[in-house]
Amino acid sequence: MMNSSPAGPGPAAPAATATAAPAVRVEGLTVVRGGRTVLHGLDLEVARGSITGLLGPSGCGKSTLLRAIVGVQRTAGGRVEVLGEPAGGAGLRHRVGYVTQAPSVYGDLSVIENLDYFAAVLGAPRTDPARVIAQVGLAGHERDTADRLSGGQRARVSLAAALLGTPELLVLDEPTVGLDPVLRQDLWRLFRSLADQGATLLVSSHVMDEATRCDRLLLMREGRLLADDTPAELLRSTGTADIDSAFLDLVESTR
Numbered sequence: 189m190m191n192s193s194p195a196g197p198g199p200a201a202p203a204a205t206a207t208a209a210p211a212v213r214v215e216g217l218t219v220v221r222g223g224r225t226v227l228h229g230l231d232l233e234v235a236r237g238s239i240t241g242l243l244g245p246s247g248c249g250k251s252t253l254l255r256a257i258v259g260v261q262r263t264a265g266g267r268v269e270v271l272g273e274p275a276g277g278a279g280l281r282h283r284v285g286y287v288t289q290a291p292s293v294y295g296d297l298s299v300i301e302n303l304d305y306f307a308a309v310l311g312a313p314r315t316d317p318a319r320v321i322a323q324v325g326l327a328g329h330e331r332d333t334a335d336r337l338s339g340g341q342r343a344r345v346s347l348a349a350a351l352l353g354t355p356e357l358l359v360l361d362e363p364t365v366g367l368d369p370v371l372r373q374d375l376w377r378l379f380r381s382l383a384d385q386g387a388t389l390l391v392s393s394h395v396m397d398e399a400t401r402c403d404r405l406l407l408m409r410e411g412r413l414l415a416d417d418t419p420a421e422l423l424r425s426t427g428t429a430d431i432d433s434a435f436l437d438l439v440e441s442t443r
C-alpha cells in the first residue's frame with residue numbers, strides 16, 4: 189500500500205525506516221506576498237501517520253504555509269521537503285492530496301462525473317470514486333450536479349477528489365468550514381481513520397475547538413510559529429483549560 193518499497197520483502201523493516209523520517213520538513217521558510225513578508229523563517233516538522241493541526245487567526249499565514257508545502261507558493265528563502273523530496277516535485281503528484289479553501293469541482297458535472305474524471309487524470313483505480321464518495325458521506329448524491337449541491341457538499345466533493353489514489357500526505361485547508369457539527373464530527377472521524385491507516389494529515393483551521401482532535405498542533409501568529417506541541421502539553425505548559433486560552437497566553441508571553 190502506502191510507502192511501499194520495492195526492495196523490502198516484508199512490511200516491517202521498510203515501514204520502520206519510512207516512519208522515522210518526517211512527512212514534511214520545513215527549514216527557514218520565508219515567503220513574501222504583495223511586497224510583505226508573510227512567513228518569517230519558519231522551522232517545523234510534521235510526523236508521519238499523524239494529524240497535525242495548523243491553527244491561527246485569519247491572515248496569519250496558514251494557507252501560505254500549506255501552499256509552500258504542496259509546492260505552489262513562490263518562496264523567498266528556506267527549504268521545504270515533503271516525503272523526502274523537494275516540495276512540488278513531479279514524484280509527489282500522486283502522493284500528496286491538497287484541498288484548497290475554494291472547492292475545485294466542475295459545476296456542470298455530477299459528483300460521480302467529477303470524481304471519475306479526476307480518477308482518470310490521476311490514474312487512480314476505477315473503484316476509487318465510489319470509495320471516496322462513501323468516505324465523505326455523499327453516497328446517494330452521485331448523480332447530483334455539483335452546482336446544485338450545498339457549499340458543504342461541494343467542499344466534500346473536493347475532499348473526495350483529494351482522497352483518490354490514497355495519497356500518503358493530505359493537506360487540507362479549513363476542510364470543515366461551513367459544515368454542521370454532525371458533519372464536522374464525521375469528517376474528523378474520517379481523518380482519524382485515515383491516519384490510523386498510515387496517512388499523514390495536515391489540517392488548517394481557525395476554530396480552536398478542533399485542536400483537541402489533533403495529535404499535534406502548530407499555532408501560528410503573524411507569520412511565525414507560537415508553538416509546536418501536543419494539545420495536552422500546550423494546556424499543561426500554559427496552565428489553561430482550552431486551546432483558545434492557551435493561544436492567548438502564548439501571545440501575551442511573547443509580547
Ligand SMILES: Nc1ncnc2c1ncn2[C@@H]1O[C@H](COP(=O)(O)OP(=O)(O)OP(=O)(O)O)[C@@H](O)[C@H]1O
Pocket residue numbers: 221222226244245246247248249250251252253394
Ligand atoms: N495573493 C496575495 N497577494 C498578496 N498578499 C496575499 C495574497 N494572499 C494572501 N496574502 C497575504 O498573506 C498573508 C497570509 O495570508 P494567508 O491566506 O496565508 O492567511 P491564513 O492564515 O490562511 O488566513 P485565513 O484563515 O483567512 O485563510 C495575509 O496578510 C494576506 O493578506
